[in-house]
Amino acid sequence: MKYGVIGAGAMGVRYGVMLQENAGVDVDFIDTWEPNVEKIRSQGGVSVARDHQNRRIVPVNIFYPEEYKGHPDVWIIFKKQMQLAEEMERDSKAGIFHEDQYVFSAMNGMGHFEKIAKYFPENHIICGTAMIATRMDGPANIDFMGAQGDEVMHMARYTNEKPDATTQAIFNDFKEAKLGPVFADEWKGMCMSKVVFNAVTNTLCTMFEMQMGQFIEYSGVREMSRQLFDEAYDACERAGIYLIPTRQEQVDSVITVSKEYKYHYPSMYQDFSKGRPTEVDYINGYIAKVGREHDYVCRTHEFVVHEVHMAEMMRKYHKPQTNVADAKKEGVRV
Template sequence: MKYGIIGAGAMGYRYGVMLQANAGVEVDFIDTWEPNVEQVKAQGGVRVARDHQNAHVVPINIYYPEDYQGHPDVWIIFKKQMQLADELKRDAPLFHDDQYVFSAMNGMGHFEKIAQYFPHQHIVGGTAMIATVLNGPADVDFMGAVGSEVMHMGMYEGTQDATVKQIVRDFTAAGLNPSWSDNFMGMCMSKVVFNAVTNSLCTMFEIQMGQFISYPGVRAMATQMFNEAYDACERAGIKLIETRQEEIDSVETVSRAYQYHYPSMYQDFSKGRPTEVDYINGYIAKIGREHDYVCRVHEFVTHEVHLAETMRQFKKDKNAVPAS
């Protein structure tokens, strides 16, 4: 099958390059960030490293939406939540009823937007415990050893058909290590509540995951935040695919495995971009409010991240000479 990647960023490059290189399938990349597209064209592909080592240029096909004439069997979407609605509107002329779509974006809210353009039975959702860093235009770093990739997949509606089964086979051949789940919301929310701890707290304190886990109180903080999220989900009738204890334990194991990694929320924050906290901690809080349960910690953390975003304007240039 042929794949089209919408969003040639950190995760879009990770999925597309691994599918192209390991599964041997045809992949096209669609992107709207001009420096990224032009740099790919200038250097003949995307520069790929793994854990800062063995950087090399991988040839890829990349297009602006308006220039693309292809017809992929499957679209793979990786955009920031805040950008998705405008991106889908711009890409809409490329979509056809026979196409399928997969997305494993951070946070929640994207599937409702995607469902406006594709048959619900053609939407495959996912979560990815795969750390990747976009260093700059056409320059990506795959974090973690080969084979360390972990992801889940599930149907937005309906059951697997022949095309979906082929997607799973291609992802497996690519080395993305997919696991199938029939519990769509439980699968998605398990990743959201994990990110609500690691992404948000690392961002507020501008630290790597290894630095984060060095604090002795992390387990107690994670327990408090997970318990609140699980309580909200239970009231909404959502059963997560991992137990509370498994989520708590995963904070330590994942943070140690990716000790030098800055979560994606921090990567946005450090570059002066808005974060996706409203689609992570804010989404958990929204579920709580809708079911008469106030997620006080997640409401507070959402405000704290937005406060940190606002305070960026007051940070002085470290290299500036102080006034006499």
Template sequence: MEVSRDHQDKQLVPINIYYPEEYKGHPDVWIIFKKQMQLEKELERDAKAGLFHPDQYAFSAMNGLGHFEKIEKYFDEDKMIAGTAMIATVLNGPGDVDFMGPKNGEAMHMAPYNDKKPDQVMNQFYDDLKAATLGPEMTNNWLGMCMTKVSFNAVCNTLCTMFEINMGQFGEYSGAKDMAKQLFNEAHDACERAGIKMIEDRQQQVQSVLDSCVKLKYHYPSMYQDFSKGRPTEVDYINGYIAKVGRDNDYVCRTHEFVTQEVHLAEQMRQYHQK
């Protein structure tokens, strides 16, 4: 793979890559990153290829929510590690990855899926992530941890996608703070009714968006990258997931419901703007 940071210092990093049917290894931990819409078929294919074994752990820090229910069909929940990742990258092309922001500025959260204390393998995995300068933090509240990241993405990813802008451009808008507040307030209201405790409060989340718009000003979120390449977005697993939490708890997240429809409308309208 070709790896650079902020469009500079591109270097070639050799990696091994396999089709599931070719792979003969037996890792301690599977690291699962797949688009939400593609995950179920990927897991089915991997299982059919005989890749999963009872002693193995699974870690995933995918965007949105809905993937852990799929993963636990193949792994014991005591061996599942939930995660979130604030690692901004732009995929310029096949095998061409551009990291955004200052070096060692990456951050992750992780938690045992059953909210028990991490075991020896989980602690070893944490040490590996730390040694890789990915900035992991361990918590025991996996759902609140994930919903905190989902609500962040529901602001940055979605609004940047709708207006086809990077995070710095969104941060320049005088109303960015108020837009973030509105979306975060709905997300927190829904989570409070569902008994989900976020790991950041509303004010911290708004500030995290404003800070990220400075730190990652050149970054185009992954949802925009999908949208701009004509691929389906994960909005149903981000804003749509927040809206579902609200509906399931007798609370209507009106803005998240509307924004989800707006993104799908924009997806459908691409057919009229193709060159």
């Protein structure tokens, strides 16, 4: 199988490089962020480390959409939610999509599969989630977080049908790449399980500018998590969406995952700290939207959305705090 990765950011590079190096498959990268594309080309590849260690240059093939002439079997899409519609339109106009291709995405938030379905047959869309922490510290500069072998992801077809031959082949490549794939029976509950998790860790860590390990130092974390999870589960159940973990398992996972990635700032904070818009509207905001559509008001989630946007506004008055792990690595006293 040949893969094309749309979005050579943190997760796009992680998937593409692991497929290329561990599964030995051909991978091309498509990106529209000029500083990233040009830095990759000038340094002969993407700079990759794992937990700040063993940084190296991994040679990759990267293209702007308009110059790409390849025909991968599968597209892997990792863009920010607010950028996806424009990206898909540009890629479509460049003529890089074909009817025989499959597409996989494990983006944060919800709403992306409806956009992808405008360009691909529904039975060629594979939905995914990834409990895989990755950082992009600058153009062509990626850090894989977590020990090798800790990667876990889920995947399910957009039609909720059983895996066909191509889907199984993609699963096999992901397994060979050591991405830790697991099949799920139904995509919406699978994806909402990750959204609901992110609605606690990503959002609260961003508001208070905390690493995940700092977050769980607070004695009230379980109570705060349970309040947000209960609202989310109540909304999803009213909508007929049933999540994979139980409520208690979600609460427990906040602690276990945060211990594993204790020096990690979630992706929402990475955007926040660099002055970019966050995806809170596609995470907590999406949960609140599901609730409103089914006569249930997720008051805490709605309040949290306002708090994150207020924190975004406050960036004009003070800079986000220094990443403690980076400061220690560089010998800066914090």
